[in-house]
Amino acid sequence: MTSLVLSTATRFLLPLMLLFSLFLLLRGHNDPGGGFVGGLVAATGFVLYALAYGVEAAQRVLRVHPRVLIAIGLLCALGSGALACMSGQPFLTGLWSGYEIPVLGKVGTPLVFDVGVYVMVVGVTLLIIFSLAEE
Amino acid sequence: MIDQLFILFVILPVLTAVILFAIGPRSVWQQRASLAVVALLWAFSLYGLVHVLQTGIVVLRMGDWPAPYGIILVADVLSMTMVALTMTIALAVTLFSLPTVDRARQEHFYYPLFFILLMGVNGAFLTGDIFNLFVFFEVLLIASYALMALGSDADQLRETNIYVVLNLIASAVFLLGLAATYRIMGTLNMADLAVKMQAQAENPLLTVLAMVFLFVFGTKAAIFPLYFWLPGPYFPPPAGISAFFGGILTKVGVYAIFRTFTLLFRHDPSFTHELLLALSAATMLFGVLGAISQMDVKRILSYHIISQIGYMILGIGLFTPQALAGALFYIVHHVIVKSALFLISGAVQETTGTTSLKALGGLATRSWFLSALFLVAALSLAGLPPLSGFFSKFIILQAGMHEGRYGYVAIGLLGSFLTLFSMLKIWNGVFWGADRAPTRPAGLRPLLPGVVLLVSLTIGIGLFPSVLYRVVDAAAGQLTDPRVYIEAVLGPQTPGSGILPAERTSQ
Numbered sequence: 001m002t003s004l005v006l007s008t009a010t011r012f013l014l015p016l017m018l019l020f021s022l023f024l025l026l027r028g029h030n031d032p033g034g035g036f037v038g039g040l041v042a043a044t045g046f047v048l049y050a051l052a053y054g055v056e057a058a059q060r061v062l063r064v065h066p067r068v069l070i071a072i073g074l075l076c077a078l079g080s081g082a083l084a085c086m087s088g089q090p091f092l093t094g095l096w097s098g099y100e101i102p103v104l105g106k107v108g109t110p111l112v113f114d115v116g117v118y119v120m121v122v123g124v125t126l127l128i129i130f131s132l133a134e135e
Numbered sequence: 136m137i138d139q140l141f142i143l144f145v146i147l148p149v150l151t152a153v154i155l156f157a158i159g160p161r162s163v164w165q166q167r168a169s170l171a172v173v174a175l176l177w178a179f180s181l182y183g184l185v186h187v188l189q190t191g192i193v194v195l196r197m198g199d200w201p202a203p204y205g206i207i208l209v210a211d212v213l214s215m216t217m218v219a220l221t222m223t224i225a226l227a228v229t230l231f232s233l234p235t236v237d238r239a240r241q242e243h244f245y246y247p248l249f250f251i252l253l254m255g256v257n258g259a260f261l262t263g264d265i266f267n268l269f270v271f272f273e274v275l276l277i278a279s280y281a282l283m284a285l286g287s288d289a290d291q292l293r294e295t296n297i298y299v300v301l302n303l304i305a306s307a308v309f310l311l312g313l314a315a316t317y318r319i320m321g322t323l324n325m326a327d328l329a330v331k332m333q334a335q336a337e338n339p340l341l342t343v344l345a346m347v348f349l350f351v352f353g354t355k356a357a358i359f360p361l362y363f364w365l366p367g368p369y370f371p372p373p374a375g376i377s378a379f380f381g382g383i384l385t386k387v388g389v390y391a392i393f394r395t396f397t398l399l400f401r402h403d404p405s406f407t408h409e410l411l412l413a414l415s416a417a418t419m420l421f422g423v424l425g426a427i428s429q430m431d432v433k434r435i436l437s438y439h440i441i442s443q444i445g446y447m448i449l450g451i452g453l454f455t456p457q458a459l460a461g462a463l464f465y466i467v468h469h470v471i472v473k474s475a476l477f478l479i480s481g482a483v484q485e486t487t488g489t490t491s492l493k494a495l496g497g498l499a500t501r502s503w504f505l506s507a508l509f510l511v512a513a514l515s516l517a518g519l520p521p522l523s524g525f526f527s528k529f530i531i532l533q534a535g536m537h538e539g540r541y542g543y544v545a546i547g548l549l550g551s552f553l554t555l556f557s558m559l560k561i562w563n564g565v566f567w568g569a570d571r572a573p574t575r576p577a578g579l580r581p582l583l584p585g586v587v588l589l590v591s592l593t594i595g596i597g598l599f600p601s602v603l604y605r606v607v608d609a610a611a612g613q614l615t616d617p618r619v620y621i622e623a624v625l626g627p628q629t630p631g632s633g634i635l636p637a638e639r640t641s642q
Contacts, residue, residue, distance in 0.1 A: 067156065067157065068157060070153075070156070071153050071154070071156055071157030072157075074149070074153045075150075075153055078146055078149065078150055078153070081146070082146065084199075085139050085140075085142060088139065089139075089199060090139060090142075090195055090196050090197060090198065090199045091139065091142040091146070091195065091197055091198075092197045092198040093198050093199040094198065
């Protein structure tokens with residue numbers, strides 16, 4: 001079943017949703033949002049694409065296997081915690097850079113952790129949905 | 136600085152799991168990296184144990200948040216002994232898995248799952264927070280469900296089903312118990328809980344909480360009357376997995392009982408610990424009776440786990456320093472020997488295709504070495520001197536005599552006698568007599584390194600029991616005096632804040 005309306009709308013919606021997911025990710029430290037929600041929104045964008053164009057097309061657009069995303073996400077999260085370990089502080093201690101970046105504000109290892117969560121949520125959600133859709 | 140490295144026991148397994156997951160299941164590096172990481176963690180766990188013995192309790196504060204609020208890991212002698220034990224078994228199991236895990240299992244992420252399991256087990260031993268104990272329990276359970284069902288033949292799926300449902304019930308009750316604890320006490324940090332519980336030792340709800348947690352941990356540890364689930368699920372999976380499950384997983388439940396009933400629930404030993412004693416007697420007896428009625432090596436071994444859990448619970452029920460030391464000694468001995476026996480049964484299965492006593496016989500004529508390994512491990516399990524089983528039972532039963540609990544001592548002795556009987560049943564059925572077992576082309580030699588490691592450990596402990604005794608004695612010392620643990624986590628406490636005396640009065 002292909003729908004002209006859905007597939008045309010998806011072309012515009014996918015980039016918009018990805019952009020919105022990044023917005024959620026970046027504002028999430030002090031405001032509602034964060035890696036988990038952002039990851040879900042991003043994954044929803046790809047799921048929409050899969051509905052409109054089929055699972056294979058969605059996998060092509062994603063470019064990497066969702067499994068790789070899970071691994072990258074976990075490594076990011078672990079790495080952000082381990083950085084503190086290497087500088088002699090307890091695991092997961094937040095390290096902050098001294099100066100502020102415009103728009104983002106102060107950045108530090110918690111952002112890296114959140115990015116890890118984001119990537120992993122995208123990976124897990126898509127792995128589950130692609131597997132179910134292929135059945 | 137070295138203290139911060141203790142986090143490796145939790146994050147190195149998960150890091151390895153992630154990498155093995157990402158590099159693809161067909162890579163040869165699955166096996167090499169697994170062995171390397173397990174060996175590294177094993178060496179570091181032994182070092183960590185020595186470190187904790189020398190310098191005292193190591194406390195890690197995640198994210199540098201202070202103790203009752205943040206997540207903490209606490210490595211005392213008990214925790215590190217359990218971690219070192221886990222890594223020893225993990226090493227033996229990995230050595231055994233390399234030649235025996237088939238391609239299909241490896242392609243379905245056997246090794247990454249094993250590392251997730253290790254992360255959960257190590258985390259459960261090290262956490263200083265009862266909610267995180269729940270979290271790590273879930274991590275290890277999810278990995279264990281997958282490992283148990285891997286291969287998915289009908290037997291496995293049926294048994295895994297039972298195991299999953301039962302553990303889900305136990306986990307739900309665990310969560311309810313945690314919610315109730317938080318409502319009553321306002322904290323879930325174990326050291327903080329210990330302080331607050333002793334301040335209101337008269338509160339009758341404490342005993343209710345103790346019983347809720349006893350139900351949860353008793354289900355995981357398979358004590359009477361909650362052991363009915365145990366023999367089944369350990370039968371169908373490959374021997375490496377059975378060995379790890381049989382050796383370590385039930386002991387996570389025992390560890391949790393140890394931790395909660397020495398640190399938290401010490402307000403009314405004449406009820407709680409008396410109940411533990413009664414349960415231990417029933418566990419010892421019914422487990423071993425179940426074992427003698429079985430006709431399959433792996434099933435006999437599974438039933439024995441139950442009866443031996445009884446000895447450990449006996450030690451905690453007696454609640455004297457010597458009894459606790461004896462029970463810990465018993466855990467170390469039991470985990471090593473039980474895993475060795477499971478691996479031997481796996482070697483029998485690999486080379487003959489079966490573990491049924493009726494189909495086997497006369498393996499002694501095929502390999503005297505495997506038979507000798509079995510005999511040493513079996514006699515050690517039954518408690519014959521000079522092997523490790525003798526000393527562990529001796530210490531516990533002597534503590535029982537000191538307390539004047541002759542009935543329990545008698546049941547313990549009867550239990551070891553019946554253990555010897557069922558071990559000889561395996562010996563007669565599998566190794567003795569004319570060679571009538573079927574043959575499979577698998578070679579025996581690659582299967583042995585892990586078994587040899589464990590069997591030499593039981594001989595070593597038997598020859599030099601004082602080395603291990605010093606460790607478990609230090610652990611028991613910390614358990615009988617919770618102030619040490621509390622002050623390591625929360626800092627110095629005001630004197631006279633109501634910490635109970637270390638020993639329970641004998642009756």
